[in-house]
Amino acid sequence: MGQISLVFASIGLVLFSGASANPLDKRAAVDDCLSRLKVPVFTPGSGDYTQALKPFNLRVTFKPAAYAVPTTVQHVQDAVSCGAQNNVVVTAKSGGHSYGSHGLGGEDGHLIVDMKNFNTVTVDQGSSTAVIGTGGRLGNVATALYNQGKQAISHGTCPGVGVGGLTLHGGYGLISRSKGLTLDNIVEATVVLANSTVVTASTTQNPDLFWALRGAGAAFGIVTNFKFKTFTAPENNIVFNYQVSPGNAAQLAQIINAMQNFTRFEQPPELNMRLFLSGFTTFSGVYYGSRANFDAIMNPLKQKMGIGNAFGSVSTNSWLNTLTSFSNGPLQQAAVYDTHETFFSKSLMPEYLPPAAVDALSRYWEQNARSNSRSWYLLFDSHAGAKSAISSVSADSTSYAHRNATFKMQFYDRVNSGNYDPSWFPFLNNWIKAIKDASPGINYGMYINYADTSLTKDEAHKSYWLGNYDKLVQVKAAYDPKKVFVGPQLVGS
Numbered sequence: 001m002g003q004i005s006l007v008f009a010s011i012g013l014v015l016f017s018g019a020s021a022n023p024l025d026k027r028a029a030v031d032d033c034l035s036r037l038k039v040p041v042f043t044p045g046s047g048d049y050t051q052a053l054k055p056f057n058l059r060v061t062f063k064p065a066a067y068a069v070p071t072t073v074q075h076v077q078d079a080v081s082c083g084a085q086n087n088v089v090v091t092a093k094s095g096g097h098s099y100g101s102h103g104l105g106g107e108d109g110h111l112i113v114d115m116k117n118f119n120t121v122t123v124d125q126g127s128s129t130a131v132i133g134t135g136g137r138l139g140n141v142a143t144a145l146y147n148q149g150k151q152a153i154s155h156g157t158c159p160g161v162g163v164g165g166l167t168l169h170g171g172y173g174l175i176s177r178s179k180g181l182t183l184d185n186i187v188e189a190t191v192v193l194a195n196s197t198v199v200t201a202s203t204t205q206n207p208d209l210f211w212a213l214r215g216a217g218a219a220f221g222i223v224t225n226f227k228f229k230t231f232t233a234p235e236n237n238i239v240f241n242y243q244v245s246p247g248n249a250a251q252l253a254q255i256i257n258a259m260q261n262f263t264r265f266e267q268p269p270e271l272n273m274r275l276f277l278s279g280f281t282t283f284s285g286v287y288y289g290s291r292a293n294f295d296a297i298m299n300p301l302k303q304k305m306g307i308g309n310a311f312g313s314v315s316t317n318s319w320l321n322t323l324t325s326f327s328n329g330p331l332q333q334a335a336v337y338d339t340h341e342t343f344f345s346k347s348l349m350p351e352y353l354p355p356a357a358v359d360a361l362s363r364y365w366e367q368n369a370r371s372n373s374r375s376w377y378l379l380f381d382s383h384a385g386a387k388s389a390i391s392s393v394s395a396d397s398t399s400y401a402h403r404n405a406t407f408k409m410q411f412y413d414r415v416n417s418g419n420y421d422p423s424w425f426p427f428l429n430n431w432i433k434a435i436k437d438a439s440p441g442i443n444y445g446m447y448i449n450y451a452d453t454s455l456t457k458d459e460a461h462k463s464y465w466l467g468n469y470d471k472l473v474q475v476k477a478a479y480d481p482k483k484v485f486v487g488p489q490l491v492g493s
């Protein structure tokens, strides 16, 4: 569990001062409340606290008002009540991988409720379900599921990402076109609400909350665990990785256009693929089927993309090796997570990239990105389409707004050491601007799991939740009228 200290500030020494302007001034009052209710905390100055405040994205750090590390659901309820009583907003943290460090509040002064101790995975093979704590990290969860009857769920690729944030806002990985997003596989969620009560959310219990949790969860409560549908992990999977080297904008445009056409109309659900455009460029993915069928699909596609002769590897892999192929390291994660990057990121979720947008994107790459020596990339994940499981869910059955986004595009600009210089923000901002300027009238949408810290609240709300935003605000008013769970980009904030 790590080193947890209990704060036993004497009652009465600290008097709550009412609505103070600065939530950091309320640290003593909140700590006192947590102490009285025996909620474990990390205290400033301790090694645990210092480590816990290091987010995945070191560019975006924040100072909380207090830091709770509950071990029971009652602790979570008590922590929420301490925040609410003291007018300090409450934020759940699971894996700490939010690009905007939203797990640390996304701004100073929140009471952080770190769910790291809620990390168990219990499979019920009879019903093909698993109860999974939200504080688990994906690599550990995948391993635990596999060790209990070779079960699996659909989830993202990075083994350090937390189940909580990933699932509540999407959850795309290399089996999502076959099995849906992570959030599509939730059967029910156990949630601590703003009034500190515990409820179950499912299609039959609190269905409006269940709808909101699946796409915008952080604003609605603290989820302690999910029950997921599981499936038997597929083995003998075809993992492919081709090196492609577009020589100019026209060649890149051909790759993107062919991939887009294929994804929209033809791509079978058992094929999941991505284009990773960077200093080196790869076209990779997984096919859940036979090698012969893979070749029959892939060879003509590569011809259309103009990469028929691309050098690469195609191998047959077990489920766990398939996950490892895309995880940049081992699945099993250390108890103290200490992997970080320093970056700025943006996303687009286009239903369709018109030819003019593809041309603008490709020209920007040719003229501005190719010569950029920082460690940037643009990732195109084939997401929706006529045969994708993601698109088979109707647009209004969850609050996830991007059911028909052909690509999930992630723009990422990082430095390998030192700080991210503010003069570098225009690099990605202008790339998106070039695409949008070339295709006026399209609301592209963005993915909150790739939180873009440069957005205003209004831009964030409109881009992340599109037409679902107004209904989300209504559900927020019903479940969190006093705005206990807020943040710079959350629903209703």
Ligand SMILES: Cc1cc2nc3c(=O)[nH]c(=O)nc-3n(C[C@H](O)[C@H](O)[C@H](O)COP(=O)(O)OP(=O)(O)OC[C@H]3O[C@@H](n4cnc5c(N)ncnc54)[C@H](O)[C@@H]3O)c2cc1C
Pocket (backbone or CB within 6 Å): 056, 091, 092, 093, 094, 095, 096, 097, 098, 099, 101, 102, 103, 104, 115, 134, 135, 155, 156, 157, 158, 160, 161, 162, 163, 164, 165, 166, 168, 169, 170, 171, 172, 173, 217, 218, 219, 221, 222, 223, 224, 448, 449, 450
């Ligand atoms: C290296 C890397 C790889 C990634 N790969 C993928 C990928 O393959 N596919 C994909 O879809 N995404 C991917 N992501 C994005 C990732 O899904 C998001 O960053 C996600 O929000 C991280 O969840 P977390 O719990 O780790 O983060 P946190 O920062 O802890 O939380 C993120 C948000 O969720 C809220 N939250 C967390 N836990 C709870 C809870 N229990 N109850 C209520 N609210 C909660 C937080 O308050 C915060 O707003 C990746 C991110 C990184 C850094």
